[in-house]
Amino acid sequence: MRLVHLDNVKQDMKLAKPISDSGRYLLREGQNNLQRFRKRLKKLGIKYIYVEDEISKDIEVDDVIRESTREEARQFTREFIDDISNDKTPDFNKAKKQVETIIDDIIDRQGVVINLYDIKTADDYTYAHSVNVAVISILLGKKVGLNYRDIKKLGLGALVHDVGKANIPNDILKKPGKLSEEEYKIIQEHARLGYDKLKDFKEIKATSLSVVLSHHENFQGNGYPRGVKGEELHIFPRIVAIADVFDALTSDRVYRERWSISEAADLIVSRSGQKFDPELVKYFMRYITLYPSGITVRLNDGREAVVVDQNEGYPRRPIVRLLDTGEEIDLTDELNLVIAEDKVS
Structure with a gap:
């Protein structure tokens, strides 16, 4: 799964984490056709949601509590x-x-x-x-x-x-x-x-x-x-x-x-x-984890990627997956590459 801005939700994405308000579930995990709910969610003050798509289907974003x-x-x-x-x-x-x-x-x-x-x-x-x-x-x-x-x-x-x-x-x-x-x-x-x-x-x-x-x-x-x-x-x-x-x-x-x-x-x-x-x-x-799994980042060469996992001891050098090709890069191996921006989605 990965975190995306509502403006960037695509047809092939499904909701990966449920959304609730005042104790009631608004949308449940697995909901598709998410573009239909964009306006309603924005009215509630929600700008980002967790989704699952082909590029992120095996990325786990576990919470520290249930x-x-x-x-x-x-x-x-x-x-x-x-x-x-x-x-x-x-x-x-x-x-x-x-x-x-x-x-x-x-x-x-x-x-x-x-x-x-x-x-x-x-x-x-x-x-x-x-x-x-x-x-x-x-x-x-x-x-x-x-x-x-x-x-x-x-x-x-x-x-x-x-x-x-x-x-x-x-x-x-x-x-x-x-x-x-x-x-x-x-x-x-x-x-x-x-x-x-x-x-x-x-x-x-x-x-x-x-x-x-x-x-x-x-x-x-x-x-x-x-x-x-x-x-x-x-x-x-x-x-x-x-x-x-x-x-x-x-x-x-x-x-x-x-x-x-x-x-x-x-x-x-x-x-x-x-x-x-x-x-x-x-x-x-x-x-603290500076770049949690599932967020989208931009590398210093301009390519965008989703964070797949962290490298213990190297908080600024996680493992990432390129959005355009699906190639995985361990930033502890590619020292010429760094994360230039992490507010991309």
């Missing part, structure tokens, strides 16, 4: 945020079980490359983003050596980190243009609002709450809402800060198209020691 786990977690996050916004008591036991399921999936699928191009509709963005942030945070927490109990607390905080956005007007959250200074100040309130909504529930620990309050703090101390800096900030929000920005950048939004994974990774590195904890950035970069 599709059923991802969908259940999205739906749960929606219910949790709805409960909070309606002043109801959320189901914390269900929340903890949801986090445990994500952790168990990650443990069961050790070695699976993270597929970070999750297909999100505009309405589903907050919930899908919350799940992705939880997955990336749990993976990073595991890599830095947190124990199982702490990983569960980290995962819970990450899953509900944006709960305060339930109290932010939709016309600001989904504004297609640049936010005004006043609107940006309103957006910034979501961290404090989320913390205030959750702080009196004994079922959520202080370390999980620190994620909700402090995931927009910066390592050098110029973040919000409190301006806490460095290791004065608990490690949980320092982890989630990386996951939050990374998933946001690599997601399509109403006001911009997604960044490529390599572009987002470069930004994370460029802000190391300023916005992000430099030690955590080192761990993150050690385990």
